Amino acid sequence: MPEPTPEQREAWDLAQIHQRRSRLVAKPIGSVVRRLLASSGYAETQGAAQLLEQWQQAVGPELAKLSRPGNVARGILQIHVANSAVMQEVHFRKKQILTKLQKVATTGNITELKIRVDPWEADERKE
Numbered sequence: 001m002p003e004p005t006p007e008q009r010e011a012w013d014l015a016q017i018h019q020r021r022s023r024l025v026a027k028p029i030g031s032v033v034r035r036l037l038a039s040s041g042y043a044e045t046q047g048a049a050q051l052l053e054q055w056q057q058a059v060g061p062e063l064a065k066l067s068r069p070g071n072v073a074r075g076i077l078q079i080h081v082a083n084s085a086v087m088q089e090v091h092f093r094k095k096q097i098l099t100k101l102q103k104v105a106t107t108g109n110i111t112e113l114k115i116r117v118d119p120w121e122a123d124e125r126k127e
Helices: 006-023 029-040 042-059 061-065 084-092 094-104 119-126
Strands: 067-073 076-081 112-117
Touching: 042 061, 042 067, 042 094, 061 067, 061 084, 076 084, 084 094, 084 112, 094 112
Parallel strands: 076 112
Antiparallel strands: 067 076
């Protein structure tokens, strides 16, 4: 097969450029930034830090030392506690905590708490 002439090569290159351009569609900068934040995990980190602060406001400093908020899914906030005594305390104060969280929470509509004992989480906080 003979080598293409420079004119043929140039025509082929131009066709490739036009083909690539047709696939490139301008997107709103907001959607690009949202996708970038989501893929980098930065948005989740910001949301987790904000939720931790709101949790500390809702439960007070003593209970906040022994518990941590986890993920929010479908309005259910996962709570990790150090032991069963803390689990009971959070359970007894559930309505009060939910009311406070709903007043201060900007991370989502929290309608329920799911509490679980997670000693590993508690050991990490002691260090």
